[in-house]
Amino acid sequence: MMTERTSLSLTLLLVGVGLFLHTYTLGFADLGGAFSPVFFPRILLAGWIVLAILSLVADVVKARAVTGSIATITQWWVVLIFMIATAGYIALLEYLGFFASSALFSVTALVASGQRKVLDIVLFSLLVPGALVVLFNHVLTMPLPVSTWFWWI
């Protein structure tokens, strides 16, 4: 039975096997014993594979024993928006600068997590990044990223 849990264990097993096989493709793999750079990783990856198999077996047994599905996330969409907003925040950090990208992230994250009080959202989105800009750029004199658009902040 394929559940979210068994899929993850299977993915980890496949990644472990893939990395283990990769150690044989490296040019220096044939160096002897402890001198070989892949000597220690191979031991670890062998352990990884064994543990991933055990984890997969345990998950399959559990999935059979439990009737019904594992509890699902009620707020998947909020998590996804948070993940995308964080990735976007990082992507925009150097282009828009710290203040604007942080404010944009704050608005997105707060609205996604159910906040509806506009004043609270606006105040938080301006005050928290603003306070950090003042602290880092002016007090600690360790500048945060600044964009050509918002250089004056």
Place this chain on the structure above:
Amino acid sequence: MLDAIPDALALLFTLQGLSVLILGTLLGIVMGALPGIGSTVAVAMILPFTLTMSQAPAILLLIAIYAGSVYGGSVSAVLINTPGTPQSAATCLDGYPMAQRGEAGKALGWATIASVAGGLTSALLLIFAAPQLAAFALNFGPIETFALVLLGLTCIVSVSEGSLIKGLLAGMIGLFLACVGGDPITGEARFTFGYFPLISGFNLLAVVIGVFALSEVLTRVSEKLDTAKSLVSFSGIVLPKLAEWKGRIGGLVKSVAIGCGIGVLPGTGAATAAFISYAEARRSSPRSTNFGKGEPDGLIASEGANNAVTGGALIPTMALGIPGDAVTAVMLATLTLHGVSPGVRLMADNPTLIAAIFVGFFIINIMLLPLGMLVSKIAAPLLQMRESFMLAAIVILCVVGVYFVRGNPFDLLIMVGAGVVGFLLRRQGFPMPPLVIGMVLGPTLEISLRQGLILTDGSFSAFCTGRPIATVLALAAIGMLSLPLVRLLRSRRQ
């Protein structure tokens, strides 16, 4: 180490030294009081900001945050019945009932005194026990070091809540992640897949912040976010009178002893110590029938033990370079980032730094009393803050922290990747401390194993023959690993 104390005091009693101690303790109490942050996330979040500091203030700031946050957890446990840190979960049992009957100030007074007593005793134990242990460990060669790190890694067994297999797998992933990049002996690039930024490996800091702080944010977002909590009436800490201590000193001493003892054991943690101490107090207290209804003995047991763990956990960390729990694993990472190699030579090579840490830890615990009284009143209104605002602020601070260290956008990518992977793994029951412990101890384990094998001409059996210390350490590691099996067999028999 005693010779280094004058230099350590000169280092501590400067404007920077004292500011770091006060600011760290204040920050620790506030962050510990905010539910959802916890000691590990608090230390991980502040870690990047220490990189511009010199070694001693940087470590002291983190230790102050650690000690402060363990105490701070009691503030929210008493005032809103939500432990700020897992260590304070047992504090809720008697703290909140006291607060409900209008004695919040007094409950926090008992908690504060017990915390200070626990912290100070563990600081003394740290000052006197760690150097002895470190002096003994100076005789260790690569083989003994390998056996010691192996023993340190067995703490994964204790920190693997839920599934031991998943905990070990997470530890294995952490060990593997430490292998990515240049080989420590030959310098050859491993597992970089031709991607140049990976040549220096995964940035430990970005991974730590990702798997602890960012994955915590995603986990909390995935659950229903809490609305604002209602606060009981609180006008400041009221310290218990001397007469009220009659018949309770013994309980305090016992809880502190339990905390110190458990703290020294790698991976057991303050939450376990607090519950064991609470259970013991409930068994032995003459007022045991009042437990759970607002009995100060319960508060003393929980807070005395959890604060005593802080110093105890620092003993194996500082003396042997093996972490006592997730927070001390982050501290070892900090030492590495500051160019100090954690390990058996840590105290011998850095006497002033270590003396400053020990004395500083003692001062931090003294400061818990006045700062706790000051901050708890200021922090109380913060407990009503909506969780979504706190989570957004944590993400912004994580981004600032990771970017600020090297100004490298690749580190931010690693942080987000670690956060997402950490979230997915945690969701399926994989504990995260083993991953970080593996990453921190991985390089030492690899180097000591390979050096040992080179010395013994590739013979694994030579690791145990004629090396009593290594044999004892290896047997202890096997014992630690087989503990869960023994427990399982015993529970089945019962």
